[in-house]
Amino acid sequence: MSETNQSTTPQKKNNTLLELFFNIVIPSIILMKLSSPEYLGTVTGLIVALAFPVSYAIHDFIKTRSLNFISLLGFLSTLLTGGIALFELSVEWLAIKEAAIPAVIGTVVLASGFFGKPLLAKLLLNPYIFKLELIYETLAQNGNTEQFKRKINNANLILASTFGFSSTMNYILAKWIVTSPTGTVEFNEQLGEMTLLSYPVIAIPSLIMMFGILFYVIKVIAKLTGLTFEEMLNAS
Template sequence: MKSSPTHKPRPLVDLVVSIVLPSFVLMKLSGEDALGASGGLIVALAFPLGWGLFELIRYRKFNFIALLGLVSVLLTGGIGLFELDTKWLAIKEAAIPAVIGIAVLVSTFTPYPLVKALLFNPDIMDVEKIQQRLAEHNSGAAFEARLLKATYFIAGSFAFSATMNYILAKWLVTSPAGTSAFNEELGQLTLYSYPMIALPSMVMMMAVFYYLWRTIHSLTGLELEEVLASKK
């Protein structure tokens, strides 16, 4: 049986396909002299939708975040094509990160907390070495307690994202759905959400990673290069 190809992160491609191109189509090609309101919306949404489906099918790896992204795109398309009240767009924008944040919190009551999947996993850290050193120092319980605190920090970053998404959507998107003005505002929302929301959220996630590494260092004595997973 042929194995699936290894997925390599391509943040620049993700940025262009999911944000830059859809924003350009919505803001510049949605007028009646071009694609029209409905046509512009469909074409713009086709970029992130098609890319997300390609990633899922190509690498055959279930990704909860990617699935939520696809749902988000479909909901946005539904709001625009069915000309629903724009308040639903703001609710949708806030609901996606809110659902992720709630899932992070709920996962702490399961054997598979999402913080381990996001940060404390073999692709990022040398989990086996860390756990062995924690056992040698009898620090397993202390580490789990701090891991729980890191979970709260991550949930907080998603709460911040949900709040900012809602505020930004209410502020930028005011025209009725199904119009070229709505598409242009949606393009601005897509474009502005990256520097105003995604970048701060990324900084917060990096801060959580730093906190987790400092925790591991204080409990095990391991340095950063010893903590990070080595490429085989």
């Protein structure tokens, strides 16, 4: 009985507003406003700013007892940013790092489709949201299972392309904004500005693309099964 309860209890959802403040707003304010010598200074300001997303990632791991692949990359991205700044490497490495993280995710998503286990299916076809057993049974009865798999693979390719978009935009944004040498107040300020702008310039368009993919998957399920949106939802 206890195993059943554990498997059917959904994980606690993260507080999106809290994530936004800890990962973007607070670090950006510290880097842009408190990194000058009269306040925290460049090194201390950078360390304090990066401590917020790192602390949030550790807190989230302790709370959920899990760290998925994308969260792990986000955690590593923060540490790499700190390393580039503290060791005063060329700003070119920052642009490369910014582009590399979503590029790695996109490559994993793309590869998952070739191995017949598209990551999109795990991300969107959630048993807490959809009646997956009913959907798969209806697909099999209608003889549309293979067609459904092809459609999901197509959506998986689109998902990979969204990470390609993020990778390109991250590189352009980093090259455009962060031009000052590492270890300077100007670098910290520009890093904060880049972090702040990355949300409306990159995250929001990527989120819109994700909603578009979800809408496409729902339309495919409805067409191939004949189920209505309400019938495929797991409302219980």
